[in-house]
Amino acid sequence: MKKSGLVLCTTLLFTAPSFAAYERNKAVPVQQVLFGEVRSVRNITEQELVQDKANGRKTFGGALLGGVIGNQFGGGSGRTAATILGSVIGGSVAHNKQQTSHYNEYHLVELMIKVENGEQFMVVQDVDSQMRFNTGDDVRLVYLSDNTVRVDKSY
Structure with a gap:
C-alpha cells in the first residue's frame, strides 16, 4: 500500500493544475473514501509557461x-x-x-495525511480559499471515478 501512496503522490504532483476544474453542484461517482488526520501542510506554487x-x-x-x-x-x-x-x-x-509568452502561477497545498489504518498519503491539490488546512485537522480523502483525489475537511 505504501507503493500506491507514492504513485498517488507522484501522479497528483504532475497533474495538480487539473484540480482547478473541480466543479460545484455536480454529482460524481466516488470510488473510495478514507478518513485521516493532517500531519503537515505546506503551501507551494507551480508555474506553467503559456505561449501565444x-x-x-x-x-x-x-x-x-x-x-x-x-x-x-x-x-x-x-x-x-x-x-x-x-x-x-x-x-x-x-x-x-x-x-509572447507568460507564466501562470498555480497555488497548491501539499498535505501529509495519516489515515485510520496508519498509512500515510501525500496529496497535492489546488488551494481553496474557503478550506484552509492545519496540522491536526480531521480530513477525508475522496477518490473519484476519474482517478483524481480530493481532500476535504471531515466535519
Whole structure:
C-alpha cells in the first residue's frame, strides 16, 4: 500500500493544475473514501509557461499585409521583388512582435495525511480559499471515478 501512496503522490504532483476544474453542484461517482488526520501542510506554487498559440496566424497576416503593400511599388520584376520583400518583412515583423509568452502561477497545498489504518498519503491539490488546512485537522480523502483525489475537511 505504501507503493500506491507514492504513485498517488507522484501522479497528483504532475497533474495538480487539473484540480482547478473541480466543479460545484455536480454529482460524481466516488470510488473510495478514507478518513485521516493532517500531519503537515505546506503551501507551494507551480508555474506553467503559456505561449501565444495564435503566432502562426499573426505571422501569416503580417506576411500577407506586407505582400499587399510591397505589390504597390515598382513594375514588372521590380513589383514581384517588392511583393516578396514586403511579405518577408511583414511576416518577420509580425512574428517578432508576437513572440509572447507568460507564466501562470498555480497555488497548491501539499498535505501529509495519516489515515485510520496508519498509512500515510501525500496529496497535492489546488488551494481553496474557503478550506484552509492545519496540522491536526480531521480530513477525508475522496477518490473519484476519474482517478483524481480530493481532500476535504471531515466535519
